[in-house]
Amino acid sequence: MALDRQEVQHMATLARIGLTEQELESFQDQLSHILEQFQILAEVDTSGVSPTGHAAGASGGAGVMRDDIPQDSSSFEDVLSNAPWQEGEFFRVKAVLEE
Template structure:
């Protein structure tokens, strides 16, 4: 597939890109090169190849979940010791809404 200059100008217009005549020729060569690579990839025989997702087969692509447990809790006093203002077991903050 090869695109002509009118199609390149239309694509540039849709993308809101201003191209000079020399830039249109360069863009045409680059886009036609990209389309050539795509055509080459479409020629690859993929019959019998399982679809992949994230590097593993789709059938095995399940998220491995860890147990949701607290591993290092109960340190409120140690954490609040660094607070400039403390109100009970909470950080004290200045009032910002009047």
């Protein structure tokens, strides 16, 4: 399962990860090698097998629900305390749309 360079770049784009030329090259090799290991799953007959998304289901605890009661949350000050860039009560980001 060899990945070509475009596929690796496509994944990086989807994942919003910038890569250097060198990283692109080494990831191409490494990810291809890892995907090769996954081919072993092709030999498993999974027809009619339902997927397990979560281990909690197996121990009886998937999706514990509670009543939707309003509670105090963190303060603006707390929520923004780690923000790299902020203004007033807002996170600031680079312009998304052109002016």
